[in-house]
Amino acid sequence: MSTVDVVPLVDEGLGNSAYLVDLGDGRGLVVDVSLDLRGAWQAARRRGLELAFAADTHLHADFLSGARQLAATEGTRVLASAAGHREFRHSGLRDGDEVDLGGLRLRALATPGHTHEHLAFLLLDGDRPAGVFTGGSLLVGAAARTDLISPQQTEALARQQYTSLQRLAGLPDEVAVWPTHGAGSFCSAPPGARRTSTIGAEKAGNPLLRARDADAFATALLDSLGSFPPYFLRLAEANRRGPAVLNSYPELSALDSARVQSLIAEGAQVIDARPVERFAAAHIPGALSIPLRPVFASWLGWLAPPEPPLVIVREDAQDPAEIAWQAAKIGCSSIVGELAGGMDAWTAAGRTTMSTQLVRADEITDQHVLDVRQASEFAAGHLPGATHVELGALADQADALAASPTVVMCGHGERAIGGASLLERAGHRDLAVLQGGPEDWAEITGRSLEV
Incomplete structure (x- = not known):
């Protein structure tokens, strides 16, 4: 060496x-x-x-x-x-x-x-x-x-x-x-x-x-x-x-809840970067969940629509600079700011929220299971009877999916909550997100995965 x-x-x-x-x-x-x-x-x-x-x-x-x-x-x-x-x-x-x-x-x-x-x-x-x-x-x-x-x-x-x-x-x-x-x-x-x-x-x-x-x-x-x-x-x-030269470090401008509401009415897309549990508990209707983690940039580039303005919702503990830099490195220049005060400010203003159910593996009964992992992951082992649509393709296929009670799953939950938010935005209701992945399901239920 x-x-x-x-x-x-x-x-x-x-x-x-x-x-x-x-x-x-x-x-x-x-x-x-x-x-x-x-x-x-x-x-x-x-x-x-x-x-x-x-x-x-x-x-x-x-x-x-x-x-x-x-x-x-x-x-x-x-x-x-x-x-x-x-x-x-x-x-x-x-x-x-x-x-x-x-x-x-x-x-x-x-x-x-x-x-x-x-x-x-x-x-x-x-x-x-x-x-x-x-x-x-x-x-x-x-x-x-x-x-x-x-x-x-x-x-x-x-x-x-x-x-x-x-x-x-x-x-x-x-x-x-x-x-x-x-x-x-x-x-x-x-x-x-x-x-x-x-x-x-x-x-x-x-x-x-x-x-x-x-x-x-x-x-x-x-x-x-x-x-x-x-x-x-x-x-x-x-x-x-040649990428545009940055004259200053990327940052998120603060937007009050009234301005965010106005932007949404004009067609802006909300990107909710909070953890799975926080998004599930309460989120802005139509928000797209992309939890902040190292792969945030890839999924932002994959799932966020390229044209409309984007508004970020985050937790206080999440670094706004990390969000701004991850967006900048993939050329995402449509972020207009973040909701000042986060969801606390949104609810304090009396604005509407929605929630998404989280379920454990032993709580899946007769719901339809939708697996949004990559094709190679699904082929390696999945729940019996599960439907497979990769998360990156879900927005285009949401209208074709049956509007039945559905549990969305991935490997851990971050992609699944993103999938559920896409389905919710397309009008689907009665959605739940599996906490964990296929291996967790197999261990808890004692059943075998299909390959």
Whole structure:
């Protein structure tokens, strides 16, 4: 493994890793850093580093890049693929180009597949390759998806991904592998705790590197792909044009209950970020429940309608800056503010609320069970007779679902309460949310899950 000082900056919610490289002279390089720069700033300050370079392996679909922000506010030099045709100042690199980082060097390797213009960056210490930032090409145990450009190009990109992985596999076994996408990423990465690896470990354990040819590789990769948030189809172009530079930290403006009521009447959508139990007890009619947790950004981008203004409801103990930063990093600019005083202010003003029933596994009787987990989770084990609709598809299918007593479930309850709020907004009533998941149901009832 490399002895170069490389610090992973893990975004558990997006399932991604950015990287900070200490160049040893008071300067640093960041790779694939998002617009939520808090982690990079903190890590750089701890080491007394100036962020001199920011490299992007590709036009990201799952977050806005922070590279342009760094360039505008800190004079950081942006390194990215010339084939990406970015519309802001950057050093456009092509296959084989090298950048002198002051002792260390960064070599661009064309690795198309995840995107057309994808580059991996080989970090060289003298002539020794220390590690490679693989972005969305070679992942730990996998390779990133190739279906984010267009359906017509998906298979051709998968074949390019095969060639790119074979090229990376030709590096020495001891070279460190530093991918961007990891477990939890909708850009296609398997579950697992490891976020970094080596070329040798991937050659030994990555099934896609053992595919006999491009045909077998493409079949295996494409068969493994699940759904992804619709905002993925917008952000690559936003990153190509260049994300708007923030002149101040994102924040939530305070709105009194009368103003929120007026905004709702004009078509605004309320996003309730409170925990499951608090939303269930009382919420604004029509509010969409997206509990604040690391994956808040992904579900906000997936479930919130893109056009109308958004109003946040939160608990006092929940950090408004966390909500604002998570929204900013996925390009959600439609939040107009938050309900000042939260639900206490809403109820004190005598305004209408609704509630949602929470049930334990042993309280499910003859209700219809709706499972809103991802398809792979449902296939791994579900309640007998349960209907399956992924949460991300539920808004489009709500009208087709029977208006019968329904228990909505997921793995723990956060996605289920979101599903119940979507159904409620579509006019469904007599809804309940299961506290827990399928394993809890099996343990409490003593019954077996279906697969």
